[in-house]
Amino acid sequence: MGALMKPMIGAVLIAVAVAWLTPAQAAGQPSGSAMAHTCAGCHGTQGRLGTVEFVPLAGLPEREFLKAMGDFRSGKRAATLMGHVARGFSDDELKAMARYFATMK
Amino acid sequence: MNRRQFLQAGAGLALASALPGRAAQASAQVVIIGGGVGGATAAKYLKLANPALKVTIIETNRTYIRPYGSSEVLTGHARMEDLTVSYDALHHRYGVDFLFDTVTGFDPDKKQVRTAGRQSLAYDKLIVSPGIRLDYAAIPGYSQAIADTRIPSGWIPGPQTALLARQLQAMKPGGTFVIVAPPTPYRCPPGPYERAALVTEWMRRHNPTGKVLILDPKDNFVTDATMQLGWHRLYGYDIPADFMQDMPAGVQNTGRPAPIAWVRAKDGGTTRGIDARSLTVHTEGGPVQADVLNVIPPMRAGKLAFDLGLTNETGWCPVERRTFESSVHADVYVIGDASIADAMPKSGFSANTQAKVTAQAIVDTLAGRAPAEPVWGNTCYALAGSDYGLFVADVFRLKGGKITQVSGKRYLPLDASPTQIRLGAVYQQAWLKTFTEDCFA
Numbered sequence: 001m002g003a004l005m006k007p008m009i010g011a012v013l014i015a016v017a018v019a020w021l022t023p024a025q026a027a028g029q030p031s032g033s034a035m036a037h038t039c040a041g042c043h044g045t046q047g048r049l050g051t052v053e054f055v056p057l058a059g060l061p062e063r064e065f066l067k068a069m070g071d072f073r074s075g076k077r078a079a080t081l082m083g084h085v086a087r088g089f090s091d092d093e094l095k096a097m098a099r100y101f102a103t104m105k
Numbered sequence: 106m107n108r109r110q111f112l113q114a115g116a117g118l119a120l121a122s123a124l125p126g127r128a129a130q131a132s133a134q135v136v137i138i139g140g141g142v143g144g145a146t147a148a149k150y151l152k153l154a155n156p157a158l159k160v161t162i163i164e165t166n167r168t169y170i171r172p173y174g175s176s177e178v179l180t181g182h183a184r185m186e187d188l189t190v191s192y193d194a195l196h197h198r199y200g201v202d203f204l205f206d207t208v209t210g211f212d213p214d215k216k217q218v219r220t221a222g223r224q225s226l227a228y229d230k231l232i233v234s235p236g237i238r239l240d241y242a243a244i245p246g247y248s249q250a251i252a253d254t255r256i257p258s259g260w261i262p263g264p265q266t267a268l269l270a271r272q273l274q275a276m277k278p279g280g281t282f283v284i285v286a287p288p289t290p291y292r293c294p295p296g297p298y299e300r301a302a303l304v305t306e307w308m309r310r311h312n313p314t315g316k317v318l319i320l321d322p323k324d325n326f327v328t329d330a331t332m333q334l335g336w337h338r339l340y341g342y343d344i345p346a347d348f349m350q351d352m353p354a355g356v357q358n359t360g361r362p363a364p365i366a367w368v369r370a371k372d373g374g375t376t377r378g379i380d381a382r383s384l385t386v387h388t389e390g391g392p393v394q395a396d397v398l399n400v401i402p403p404m405r406a407g408k409l410a411f412d413l414g415l416t417n418e419t420g421w422c423p424v425e426r427r428t429f430e431s432s433v434h435a436d437v438y439v440i441g442d443a444s445i446a447d448a449m450p451k452s453g454f455s456a457n458t459q460a461k462v463t464a465q466a467i468v469d470t471l472a473g474r475a476p477a478e479p480v481w482g483n484t485c486y487a488l489a490g491s492d493y494g495l496f497v498a499d500v501f502r503l504k505g506g507k508i509t510q511v512s513g514k515r516y517l518p519l520d521a522s523p524t525q526i527r528l529g530a531v532y533q534q535a536w537l538k539t540f541t542e543d544c545f546a
Contacts, residue, residue, distance in 0.1 A: 030480040037150070037461040038482035038500065040543045041454050042536055045149075050542075053535035080517070080529050081484060081498035088482075088500025088512030 029093055032100035039097075047101045058104035065098040133158055133471045136218060136228040138208055138409060140164030142171075142453045143234030143441030145195060146460035146544045152199040154468040161202040161226060163218070168192065169545070172293065173453045174537045175262035176300040179270045180307040182491070188262055194546040211413050213434040230467045233415060233422075233431075234441045234456065235407030237261070237292050240420075243403045244285070245378030255381055256398045260292065272397045273304060279314035280396030283386060285376050286321040287401045290421070292442050292451045294327035295487040295497065297401055298367075302332070302489045305340050305365040317365045318395075320388055322375040327450065328487055328495050331517045333367070335489025335526075340365050353520045376400075404451075406443035413437075421445045426508055428466035428476050429459055438463050447508035449501055454483045457544055479503055486533035494529020 036047065039057060043049055047057030057065065071077035073086035089097070135151055137144045140162045148160050169190040177183035195201040204226070210219030219225050239258055241249045252258050257265035257272070273282060282304050286297040301317050308315040326332075330351055336342035342365050343358040368374035373390020380387070384395045405411075405420035415422045415431050422439040423432040429444055431437040440463050441456035449455045458481040466476035481501040486494055500512040517529060 028478055030478045034462065034465060034477060035480050038458050038480060040461075041457055041482070041484060041540045042532075044539060045153075045543050049539065051535055051539055053531060054539060078522075078525070080494070080521075080525050080532060081496045084498040084512055084514055085482070085484075085500060087514075 029090075029096070032096035032098075035089065035093055035097045036100045046104050048104070057101040060098075060101050062095070062098040062102045065101055066094055069094045069097075133229040134227060135160045135230045135232065135467060136226050137162045137232040137234065138164075138218065139234035139236060139407070139441075140166070140169055140192060140203070141234055141236050141441065141456070142544050143236075143456035143460045144232065145169070145192075146457045147232050147234065147440065147464045148195055148201040149199050149544070150461045150464040151468065152201060154465060155471075156200065158468070158471075159202070160200075161204055162192075162195070163204045163206055163208055163220060163226070164192075165205070165207050167205050170262045171453075171537075171541060172260070172262050173540070175259070175266055176296065176303055178262070178266050179259070179273055179300065180303050181270070182303075185262075185267055188266075190541055190545050192545070198546070208409060208412075213437065216436060229436065229471065231437045232460075232463065232467075233410065233413060233437060233439045233443070234460070235409040235439075235443045237404045237442045237451070238406065238408050238411075240403045240405055244376060244400060246381055247379050247400055247402060251381045252400070256379065256384070256400050258401050259399065260287075260296075260401050260404075269397070269399055273307070274311075276312060276315060276397050278312055279316075280312070281316045281318055281394070282308070282397045283384075283393060283395035283399065284317065284319045285379075285386060285398070285400040285402075286319055286323065286326070288322045288403055290451055291401070291404045293485070294450050294452070295332065295485060295495070298326055298328065298332050299487040299489075300399075301365060301367075302336060302339075302493075303491075305336070306490045308364060309340075315364065318393065319365075319367045320374045320376055320386055320393060321367060321369050324369045324371050327485075327497055328516055330519060331495045332487070332489055334519060335493045335495060336363075336365050339490045339493060342366075345369075351519055404442075406439075410439065410443045415439055415443075417445075419445065426503055426506060427479055428470075429463045430466075438467070448510045449481060449499075449508055450483055450485070450497070452483055452485050453540065453544075454485060455481065457540070458482045481508065484536070486529065486536050488530060488533055490530075492530045493526055494531070494533045496529055496532075 042054045043057045049056035069086045072079050072082040148162050151158050151160050170188045206220035206222040208218050209221045217227050241247050257269040259266040259269040301319050305317045330348050333344050337344050342363045375389045377387045384398045386393045406416050406422050410416050410422050415433050417423050422443050424439050424444050429438045429440050431439050440459040442451040462479045469476050483499040485497040495517045497515050499510050501508050502511045
């Protein structure tokens with residue numbers, strides 16, 4: 001029993017550690033908010049926007065943000081300049097931005 | 106006042122408020138000189154990140170006149186009033202303090218600035234966002250006095266913009282509107298060419314035999330191929346052979362004269378001097394007679410950057426790239442057009458994202474944290490015609506100590522669809538509003 005518990009505790013600790021580390025930025029990666037701030041000139045401060053031409057990003061579900069940015073990046077979705085912008089960010093970076101906008105209300 | 110006098114004026118000032126031993130970083134004082142795009146955005150994002158900070162903008166003018174989109178005043182698409190931006194939201198919504206005054210003294214050791222109105226401000230961190238200075242005298246025969254009265258530049262919006270608009274409207278039928286484009290680096294890289302396009306479009310309706318001529322000390326410009334494709338489609342402009350290879354199928358020059366022409370450096374477009382009385386531009390290719398002359402002179406960092414001793418031999422301000430802290434003075438940050446920012450263009454959008462990175466770096470530093478990994482962006486929309494939108498879009502990172510463009514292609518693709526082009530123009534107009542809001546509201 002004791003012998004069995006130890007590896008389990010270890011596994012749980014690793015899982016906790018992974019869960020703890022995942023939202024944190026990788027080395028050399030800007031924070032989600034820092035990246036999101038580069039969107040604000042068109043999409044509003046903190047993604048909040050009153051105009052109709054651009055998509056407000058505040059409160060956007062993470063999956064929608066990631067789908068849109070992934071499709072812009074691959075060229076699957078036609079764009080004016082969003083294809084160019086999307087190619088400036090990695091998968092992990094897009095996830096961090098998605099988390100930031102999803103938490104904005 | 107020269108720089109030595111300027112610094113002495115700062116050194117002699119009395120301590121206005123308790124400076125040393127201001128321990129609690131929550132009440133740290135950030136002073137920002139310059140209420141343009143860089144300074145306003147920095148103030149707003151400092152307060153968003155830490156509302157307890159005391160943030161004061163020192164600015165000469167009570168309202169801001171935005172330069173981006175200001176060429177639309179020439180064609181009547183916008184009025185001067187439309188360019189005017191209030192500071193009320195920054196003050197009332199974000200708690201940014203304003204001192205409408207002119208900085209006359211600076212003591213980087215005591216960390217104080219002094220103003221013409223005899224105010225002394227102590228700072229923990231100073232952000233300087235001085236914009237550009239037009240170097241009128243760099244062009245023989247040109248001066249600020251001539252620019253204010255006869256040959257406007259209209260590159261810093263104001264009375265010269267209004268004067269240029271009146272001159273265009275009064276130009277004789279069939280006259281030539283000549284734009285002298287600046288050498289790099291300069292504010293708003295696609296701007297002179299967008300201005301040329303908008304004036305050409307305006308003349309088609311109001312002065313159909315009028316012409317626009319761009320005299321350029323360069324052989325290329327930002328958005329060059331996409332802008333020229335727009336000119337070709339809208340105004341029958343013939344595209345130079347060296348730009349033809351990338352053009353979509355079906356683009357063919359006609360050999361007929363067009364109402365817009367671009368004379369590059371290699372074709373003698375470099376200006377040697379002007380004769381203000383006869384409105385003649387003396388270029389390397391010979392004299393050019395204008396009916397309306399718009400000279401956009403070489404640029405340097407704003408005067409204040411020189412007064413504060415923040416420039417180097419290039420006429421711009423060297424900074425530590427991660428935070429934009431001045432390479433000359435500690436705890437002083439230079440953002441916007443005045444800074445040396447490698448691959449970043451001197452655009453409002455660049456200044457806006459520089460301000461955000463610097464604001465966060467200041468908040469982190471005051472809290473004892475190392476500044477985070479930076480990321481900057483640039484999005485410039487430009488028009489080849491009212492319904493023909495182009496753009497430049499960039500993401501920038503710090504690589505090997507230099508600010509580097511990491512997103513690859515920058516321009517509207519040459520094979521863009523009519524819908525994309527039309528949308529670009531819609532977005533350009535929307536961007537004028539959303540961008541102003543992100544900076545000032």
